[in-house]
Amino acid sequence: MKTVLADDHPLMREGVRQVLSQLDPPVEILDAHDYPSLFAQTAQHPDLDLAVVDLNMPGFVGMQGIAQFRSRFPDVPLVVLSASESPHDIRSALEAGALGYIPKAASSAAMLAALQQVLAGDIYVPSCLGDGTGGPHREAPAIAEALQHSGLTTRQLEVARLLAQGCANKAIAGMLSMSESTVKVHIAAIFRTLGVSNRTEAVLAIRRLTHGS
Structure with missing residues (x-):
């Protein structure tokens, strides 16, 4: 399996890389530090299985980068990784075409589970977004x-x-x-x-x- 990991902070990339290394089957991880390098890596590797992308990186503002990626590479599943936990940002990223949104504050276990869910063909939405009607999830x-x-x-x-x-x-x-x-x-x-x-x-x-x- 092959994925591209795009984040402009090297330490964050290293931490996420450790999570990605736990996926099964083993993952070949490509690095990108901004949207231009993300686009270049994706274009050079048409066999990518996943893109894990920081929401705010040099090259585009806000959701524009996500929308551009989906427009250029519609067949590559994209998961947003962001420090923002704003319900507005989460909804906007999903509407722009992301198949998952993982807060950077999430634990390694939660991040791994989210990635596995997307790779299985589902859409991952963090629990703090709510039930899709503007309110929080109903608890057990x-x-x-x-x-x-x-x-x-x-x-x-x-x-x-x-x-x-x-x-x-x-x-x-x-x-x-x-x-x-x-x-x-x-x-x-x-x-x-x-x-x-x-x-x-x-x-x-x-x-x-x-x-x-």
Whole structure:
């Protein structure tokens, strides 16, 4: 299998390269550092199976690069890798022709699962985008019920559910129509109620509640 990895940050490319190396079958990885080099690599290797592309690189602004790639190479599956977790950016990238959108904050395991999903012929959408109607995904009943008995307020429950899905503060703010500072206030209250001191502990606490419900 052959893929091109395009990102203008060498350290980011190295990290993603390690994830790509875990794919099966083994992957030949081509590097690109901007849109011109991405286009050149793709043109030189018509047998590419996948393109993993940073959303913001030299050469094009915003979604223009994604749209140009899809126009030039419609048969090469493209997955966007971006620091942005904005629901607007996610939807725009998918509308431009990307088959997946992976936040750079995602874990290696989540990134690997997303790539495998796209290679299997599916479209990968991060959970923090929502259900396609502008609202967050409906959580499993066990999670919702467990949180209902946690002592959190209704608004804190909404934030906690998105927090458990791995959404960043900015994404939570966008989906719940509140400022990031308000999200931080709610998260601090969630930490106090659950008796934790950081996001990782909060997610683990929510999982414990779920398994115990």
